[in-house]
Amino acid sequence: MSNNQKSFWTPGNVLTAFILAGGLVLTFLRFYKGIGAVTNLDDNNPWGIWIGFDLMCGVALAAGGYVTSASCYLFGLKRYHSAVRPAITTAFLGYFFVVVALMYDLGHPWRLPYPLVYSQGTTSLLFEVGLCVATYVTVLFVEWSPAALEWLGFRKIRNFVIRLTLPLTILGVVLSTMHQSSLGALFLIAPGKLHPLWYSSFLPVFFFMSSMVAGASMVIFEGTLAHKGMHDKMDETHLKEADGVAFGMAKAASFILLGYFFIKVFDITMDNDWQYLATGYGAWFLVEMFGFVALPSFLYALGVREKNLKLVRIASVFGVLGIVINRFNVSMIAFNWQLPAAERYFPSWMEVGISIFVVTLIVTTYRFIATKMPVLYEHPEYKDAH
Amino acid sequence: MMKGRSLLRWAGLLVAVALVSVWGHEARSSKAEVSSAGSYADIVTIDVIGKMGNTELPAVTYRHDLHTEAMKKLNKDCSACHKTQDGKMSLKFMRTEDGSAEELKKLYHTNCFACHAEQAAAGNNTGPQEGECRACHNPNPADASAWKEVGMDKSLHYRHISAKTIKVAGQDVNCGACHHVYDPATKKAEWKKNTEDSCRACHKSEPTPVAEGADKMKPAFKVAAHESCVLCHVKTTGDTGPVTCAGCHTAEAQKQYKVVTEVPRLERGQPDATLVVADDLKKAKLPAVAFNHKLHEASLDNCRTCHHEKIASCTECHTVAGKKEGNFVQLEQAMHAVKSKTSCVGCHNTAKTDPSCAGCHSLMPKAAPSEQSCATCHEKNAPKGDELAAMDKDQKLAAASALVSARPTTMPVYGDEDIPEFVEIGAIADKYEPSKMPHRKIVKTMIAAVAGNKMAASFHTDPGTFCQGCHHNSPVSKTPPKCQSCHGKPFEADKGDRPGLKAAYHQQCMGCHAAMKLEKPKATACKECHAERTN
């Protein structure tokens, strides 16, 4: 609602502008003075929130794309159709800005393509992640392009792209499965450093399963925000289907969370890590498991039973937080757990600043796209596409 | 919503159950004051019933001194808990003979509770009352045991035999006060001269028949010891020994003991020197070993170390082939087992850890004994085989003392003129000036450290032997080869683990200094051995 009639300088936009300005300054610092100048990273803690949040959480929360498109196109849940485009859009933005954020964390950003084109370290799970993300961003771009093409009015290309929907969706799911799980698999190589409660030979499975929840929760969560901010951009189909989508996703998320909870318990049992539950880390682990896995699952279930949209939305917040907490635990909090407190990592305000900057970029771009392009509504000339 | 409420109800129920069970458990445990966690010598485990079969509650852990103190306060004596039978106080509680498990249980419970109740009534701080089962039947009490074995070493033994307070009627010596042997004829245990032995020789861990097939039992070692020591200490007035557990069984108490350094030799008809003669002389190829009994008596502080079972000649149990009495430990093992503390070699090895020896010996690898080291004990001129078989007891003793008296009393060493005064180590000097090692000074100091050590004297047979500490891996000689002749370039695969010259020096010097606990020069203080090169 930033353009046309109302003044451009709404409080929201002012804040946005402010953050973006600050972000640019930090960006300059980072690339002029080096990573050490802006981060608290050191030789014991090579990965901070730029990986733990921007990458890990970013990718997980962008899972909405494959979850929605798969359920709509592959499992024939037509009523999700109106949710697909917003989901794809956020997914695309999410991934795109993950790559952007990566530029800050890498020592030689300009060499990012090396693993793909120059020297392939195929034994690395990071290679696998990189390859998938690169491909998937392209896939997402193509999947999303119709929105832009309709906006620009390139009918021919747009129709051709629409034909690719099925293979693209399948490809999307395959790639997502691979890199979502591989993000967890990254830590398989460091059994000595990750706390036994979180380390498991099934880390990839955990990450993949939780990413589905992340996707579903995120669709609901964004839905909430979008409804607050851009209600006027939505056509009646979207509004009609929105609640159905929310409940459907909630149902799925609730059940997946239950399964997730179970496999975590199985894993603890198989590795016989029970004794750790008595420790401080154990307490924190229980908080994660009950507060951010069991609780959201239960809230979702209730919400669906009671047809209570508000409850579902609250649950989605827990769901999203749960993912963030889990990724933080694996990549930072439970990592290097044996180091003395003095050598542990805590992000500097500048690192946090950059992360906020990136998030703001995503939101702003989303708002731009959503206002300009047929995302939340159907383009009048392409009714048949629906 | 329905579901939530039922969930809550379940949780509530569980919590309730938990609380109840905890409370129930508490009920059986005691709130009575048990002394705050510490370590005591007097923690006695009363498990007499447990030994009879399994019990419903674990054995009782009992603080004896606590009760002795309490009795003193009430000016009662041992008789409050210990019955006396024909002038001898029983160490059992309130009885002289164990009855059935039931009786014992009753005996303990009634007597303990009676007294505790009484004291509680009198308002004294006392032990657990009836119903506080776990307070006594406590398998792992807060207190740790500081119990330490105590032994009759030479000094302590001398103080007993020289004590005025210990007298045996009609005898000029008081050995009979403790030492006794069972005489089947008189069916009595009485002292017989030159049969004295350690208590353990007859009193085993469990009661055993006084003689083959006899139904009369002699008490187990623990009982026997306490009966003879404690009871004697109790009834002796004036200069007497401890009666409490802590009095003997703590490190502190044992430190307090007066130590008599010059203890006259104990006479029990033992030889000054004897031949260790194998039972089967056909099989025993080496010459017999002359054992300097007198010397070893002086350097050990009890007989038990070597006479671990009873006082008898080694070969009685340890035969060439080994036999049951000797637990099938062959003579060879009995004398040479390196790990054992009672074998000759084992004991001699531990002596090497003394700093004055460790300097050289700690750097020497564990290796098979050399022929030369065998000959040190199995002297060439010692009798063997048929010659030995022909000898009678006295001849053997004579031979033994002859051999022993012929042994060196001081270590053979080269004269100063043969010991280079300084050795300049400069073959590989680059950053540092050559090191001028005060060779003779070092050698003399080391020799002085072991002067008068009989073992060093007899094992460092050749003047060159001592040099072997540093001049190793080459035949004994007055002019050993230079270090360079073996140690050169480091890490040559075909030379295995042989260090290069520089490391050879440093390892030898620093290793020895460390082992001899010499503070200076510090290993990292380069300049103290070789000045830094200036140019």
Place this chain on the structure above:
Amino acid sequence: MDRRKFLSLLGGAGLASAMGATKVKAAGTHTFNGYPDAMGVLHDSTRCIGCRKCEQACAEVNNLPKPEVAYDDLTVLDTKRRTDAKTYTVVNKYNTAGLDHPIFRKQQCNHCQEPACASACFVKAFTKNPDGSVTYNGDLCVGCRYCMVACPFGVPTFEYDDPLDPLVQKCTMCHPRIQEGKLPGCVEKCPKEALTFGRREDLLAIARDRIRKYPERYENHIYGEKEAGGTSWLYLSAVPHTELGMPLVGKTSAPELTSGALGAVPMVVGIWPVLLAGAYGISKRKEKIAAEEQADAVREAIDKTKADADNAMKTALDKAAKDKAAAVDREVKKAVAEAQQSFDEKLAAMQAPAEAEDTDAGNSPEEEA
């Protein structure tokens, strides 16, 4: 089929199986024991005196900057230090219980047999060389620092303060010097041969020999023989190695840890499309059936209404025949009109929903495909 074709097929099969066989040998029964002539270093902490000569040598050989504290100042040993981008090796002092003297331990890259850093690097910047050393090529490095996460010994360090070309730094076991037939800097300078250089195989033998010769001097454990799949640097100690700050590392090597997850990837690629296409097919089939049923229903309805209409007309005609000629054609017209009208209405009613359904069924993308 004709004979030649058959034979060629056979040949193909044979070839395939042969290739299969070699693979199986490599992956299954075959074990990888590292380069036969890999060199290594044996660190004997019972010999180390903590003189820091190795640190000095390392800095000189690799032209690293001088530290703020001079090398002959041994007070730095009192504080625990670690390697960093400007220090490839450090010696730390450990006061262990029950020993009257401190123990010193050198730390640097352990040059694993199966390096975690190499296994983790997604641009092959790390190489395990036949001489045993693990070296790093800065020209490939993207700076992701996954190697630092992966290394079980926390060895690789990063130049965080270099904005332009920040590189990972670690001990190279003096790979270039070894190639020239020289000793690694630290080994060369060690005054006491607390560092022994040689073929890893020989070093293991030497280490075992020392333990056998001096059983009371050594803990009977060669750290690095099996740790992390084996390392080129080996350690002997008088106390358990963990008391010298050695990390407790499992015997599993990095590639073994990740091979499972990596192996699952191709399976996903093979299986997912099949399942998903299946799911798609099922959902499509449902739709198709639904659509067909609707079509049938409509046809039926139409026929029925037609029949009714005809009857109505017939009866009307009969009735008319009985009447007066005059009344005839008026009556007829009326009845026909009614019948016709009702028929039209019914038909419309039937078609309307059918239309609606049809348009609705058109949502899925490959209607166009």
Place this chain on the structure above:
Amino acid sequence: MEHIFYTLHDFMLHTKSIVYILMGLALVSFVGYWLFITGRDEKIRKY
């Protein structure tokens, strides 16, 4: 190609590289083959 692998790492580097290429081919051929299978399916709606 009789090359000896001394380390598991080298071996995996070799095999995985090939597998990745094969994966790419597989994905493409999946699409092609699907179109081949469904090529003759009659459309649900009759235009």
